[in-house]
Amino acid sequence: MQIFKALLSQLLACVAVLGLRTTFFLSISVWQTVAIQACLAALFSRGFHQPYWWLPIHLLFLPTVLLGLSWQVPAWLYLLILLLLTLLFWGTVKGDVPLFLSSSAVSQALIEIVSREQAKSFVDIGAGLATVVVPLAKARQDMAVVALERAPLPWLLATWRCRNLANVRVGRSSFWEQDLREFDVVFAFLSPLVMAKIGEKIRREMRCGCLFVSSSFPIPNSQPESVLELNDSRKTKLYCYRID
Ligand SMILES: C[S@@+](CC[C@H](N)C(=O)[O-])C[C@H]1O[C@@H](n2cnc3c(N)ncnc32)[C@H](O)[C@@H]1O
Structure with a gap:
């Protein structure tokens, strides 16, 4: 199922970027680490044959979390955004078609x-x-x-x-x-x-x-x-x- 492939892509990207940092003693900033993680997650996602529209999700996921943390966004806002996205995209995580609009x-x-x-x-x-x-x-x-x-x-x-x-x-x-x-x-x-x-x-x-x-x-x-x-x-x- 797509959601498991997405989670696995994110997880593998985290492990890979942490592995790279420790193995090669890379002295890179948190933002650089997150940027590399996002690119790796997108690559893993393609490796798992996820549809292309997952790419922006993978590229934006961890950077958005980091932004939220640095801005100290209140916890209920995450819940609200999650709820709205769930109601909007509903079956998309199960592999259903997402919402795009015709011209x-x-x-x-x-x-x-x-x-x-x-x-x-x-x-x-x-x-x-x-x-x-x-x-x-x-x-x-x-x-x-x-x-x-x-x-x-x-x-x-x-x-x-x-x-x-x-x-x-x-x-x-x-x-x-x-x-x-x-x-x-x-x-x-x-x-x-x-x-x-x-x-x-x-x-x-x-x-x-x-x-x-x-x-x-x-x-x-x-x-x-x-x-x-x-x-x-x-x-x-x-x-x-x-x-x-
Ligand atoms: C790409 S959008 C197209 C929207 C609209 N037809 C248009 O052309 O602007 C596809 C829509 O199909 C809906 N959808 C996906 N699977 C569906 C299903 N099994 N039954 C009903 N709607 C579904 C999605 O929620 C999404 O809103």
């Missing part, structure tokens, strides 16, 4: 896609803060829109943002438990790690002729019907798969 270019492209498809129903599996769902539901008030989000804080914010949109349902459940049969267009912005399993799920559940759109990550060994490259800062690619 407005993605929402705009999806509005065009659902209009061209004459879609009556749409779902965002892993809706985050409803960044995609809100503009889509406003633009297509005749379409039933479902937003599924498992992490409590994003779900709460998404529910609040959709409170006046009669055509939106925000569900606090895992998309793995949602049958995708009822949707004309399914949208996902997840992670390369889950795309093979998602590919199996859509082929098993989605109806023939319906469309699956994946932002940024293709389904391995599957030919998309089309790939749209958007003109946003990430040059997002939307991989569109027709179910046959």
